[in-house]
Amino acid sequence: MTPCAVTTGFFTLGKCGRMAVAGCPACGRAICADHIAEGGQCPECAAARNQLSHPAAVAAQRRRAYRHRSAEQYADTVWYTSFDSYDRAAFDPNAGASQDYLDDGDDALVDS
Amino acid sequence: MADGHRAAYLAFDRFPSAKGSAVHIRHMAAELFERYGGGLLCVLGGGDLPAYQREHGVEIVRFTEAVPNLLDRAQAFSTWAADRLAAHLDTLEICHVRDPWSALPALTTDARLVYEANGLPSIELPYAWPMAAPSTLAKIREMEEHCLRRAEAVVVPSYQIKNAVTERGVTPDRVHLIPNGADPVAPDVPRPPDAPGRYVVYVGALQPWQGVDVLLRAFARLADLTDLSLVVCSSVTRSRARPLVRLAENLNIPVIWRFQLPHEEVAGWLAHAELSVAPLTATPRNLVQGCSPIKVWESMAAGTAVVASDLPVIREVLGDLGRFVPPGRPAELSRAIRVLLEYPEIGRDLGDRSRQKIIDGYTWKHARSRLSGVYDLVVGH
Numbered sequence: 001m002t003p004c005a006v007t008t009g010f011f012t013l014g015k016c017g018r019m020a021v022a023g024c025p026a027c028g029r030a031i032c033a034d035h036i037a038e039g040g041q042c043p044e045c046a047a048a049r050n051q052l053s054h055p056a057a058v059a060a061q062r063r064r065a066y067r068h069r070s071a072e073q074y075a076d077t078v079w080y081t082s083f084d085s086y087d088r089a090a091f092d093p094n095a096g097a098s099q100d101y102l103d104d105g106d107d108a109l110v111d112s
Numbered sequence: 113m114a115d116g117h118r119a120a121y122l123a124f125d126r127f128p129s130a131k132g133s134a135v136h137i138r139h140m141a142a143e144l145f146e147r148y149g150g151g152l153l154c155v156l157g158g159g160d161l162p163a164y165q166r167e168h169g170v171e172i173v174r175f176t177e178a179v180p181n182l183l184d185r186a187q188a189f190s191t192w193a194a195d196r197l198a199a200h201l202d203t204l205e206i207c208h209v210r211d212p213w214s215a216l217p218a219l220t221t222d223a224r225l226v227y228e229a230n231g232l233p234s235i236e237l238p239y240a241w242p243m244a245a246p247s248t249l250a251k252i253r254e255m256e257e258h259c260l261r262r263a264e265a266v267v268v269p270s271y272q273i274k275n276a277v278t279e280r281g282v283t284p285d286r287v288h289l290i291p292n293g294a295d296p297v298a299p300d301v302p303r304p305p306d307a308p309g310r311y312v313v314y315v316g317a318l319q320p321w322q323g324v325d326v327l328l329r330a331f332a333r334l335a336d337l338t339d340l341s342l343v344v345c346s347s348v349t350r351s352r353a354r355p356l357v358r359l360a361e362n363l364n365i366p367v368i369w370r371f372q373l374p375h376e377e378v379a380g381w382l383a384h385a386e387l388s389v390a391p392l393t394a395t396p397r398n399l400v401q402g403c404s405p406i407k408v409w410e411s412m413a414a415g416t417a418v419v420a421s422d423l424p425v426i427r428e429v430l431g432d433l434g435r436f437v438p439p440g441r442p443a444e445l446s447r448a449i450r451v452l453l454e455y456p457e458i459g460r461d462l463g464d465r466s467r468q469k470i471i472d473g474y475t476w477k478h479a480r481s482r483l484s485g486v487y488d489l490v491v492g493h
Contacts, residue, residue: 026243048245064247083183083251090243091182 004032006042027089048086116203119144119151122214124189127155130347130372132406143480144208145170147487154193186213193217215259224490227263229277232256235401239319257281264490272402272425288486292404293479294413296471297379304380308341308368312449313385315345315378316407318353321398323391325359329442332363343368345381382414387452387459390420394439398423412466417459419448433466
């Protein structure tokens with residue numbers, strides 16, 4: 001059985017652990033039937049896109065907002081701006097727009 | 113092993129390539145290295161490009177690691193560039209960069225930072241990577257601001273980008289406008305041997321914001337002009353142009369595609385065209401971020417009249433020396449093309465005056481001299 005890898009809990013965070021029925025299309029993590037949020041994503045990915053119809057996505061967004069705020073307060077810009085797996089997932093080779101449009105190979109960051 | 117360089121130019125961009133950005137890098141880096149008697153050029157590699165070259169005091173190192181994820185690759189480039197700079201920490205006086213991933217390693221040195229902002233990844237990336245979440249783009253914006261604010265000088269090619277950069281907290285006195293340029297094309301540049309009789313030309317990349325689909329739809333409305341062809345000189349490969357090639361086939365348009373032409377061959381195609389088209393769309397990339405389309409500069413330098421979308425970024429380059437149409441409107445675009453074709457003397461006059469404008473103040477030599485002024489300011493502080 002593949003366990004659901006969504007973070008749950010209030011005082012102590014842990015993994016949900018129920019049987020997963022799907023994988024998040026954005027980050028690939030295993031999700032159980034209860035934790036499938038908008039667009040079949042995991043709550044963390046839905047929260048990162050401001051899609052908050054699932055209660056677990058709201059919780060995930062609160063956790064993200066807290067990390068964001070605390071990093072700002074402590075002026076920890078390196079930590080604050082570091083990219084997590086949710087950020088990275090959007091830049092996987094298969095996540096791009098029509099690959100045909102990508103300019104000069106997929107390494108193009110900015111085309112002047 | 114390199115002896116200590118005094119100057120470094122870093123870009124998360126392949127160099128050389130058929131893109132306009134490569135033309136830009138070539139001229140800007142040449143100015144920097146001429147001033148400092150050589151230097152270190154850190155860019156992306158790939159294809160047949162060597163990972164290491166040394167030419168007349170300039171050391172060219174290319175990042176060639178295959179990292180599939182773009183963010184990972186950008187960060188790996190930063191780390192790699194920091195290692196390259198580490199050998200020159202004692203001597204490095206100035207670092208010229210084009211993006212935040214190049215700026216971050218430069219900021220770890222004591223060198224003065226000149227940030228050449230031709231685009232802002234927080235605005236431009238979502239076009240190619242639509243899954244990027246707003247929170248991710250906010251982090252990228254944060255990083256941009258971090259780097260831009262710490263730069264001694266920020267060089268921008270248009271007022272639009274100047275506004276976007278000052279919105280990110282850079283004080284206006286540190287932002288220097290250096291428009292792109294073009295070198296005048298010799299009047300006797302030969303006609304490309306495979307050029308059709310009469311043709312309209314588009315030169316550049318094919319991302320959605322370039323509006324090439326609008327141009328194709330406009331051209332479909334010129335089907336009665338049977339002696340007229342459309343030539344697309346694309347800076348990207350044939351496989352990447354597939355959706356537009358399909359659209360052209362569906363619309364039954366006689367398009368002559370040329371892919372990744374060497375830069376010197378593009379001049380001939382531009383100079384012998386009836387007119388050149390810059391159909392940019394009204395997207396945030398063009399309206400909020402801004403740009404300075406090299407295709408327009410080079411059309412002017414070739415003395416070819418331009419029909420373009422009426423956007424501030426294009427007005428900034430062309431002034432009143434073009435025919436303007438509302439962006440994203442094929443019918444309007446086809447009408448403007450037809451009018452200019454029917455009044456060739458007006459087209460010739462626009463082309464001649466455009467070429468003169470370039471000669472008078474917008475060659476790459478002028479751009480380099482403006483950049484030199486910025487370096488004077490930066491090292492004088």
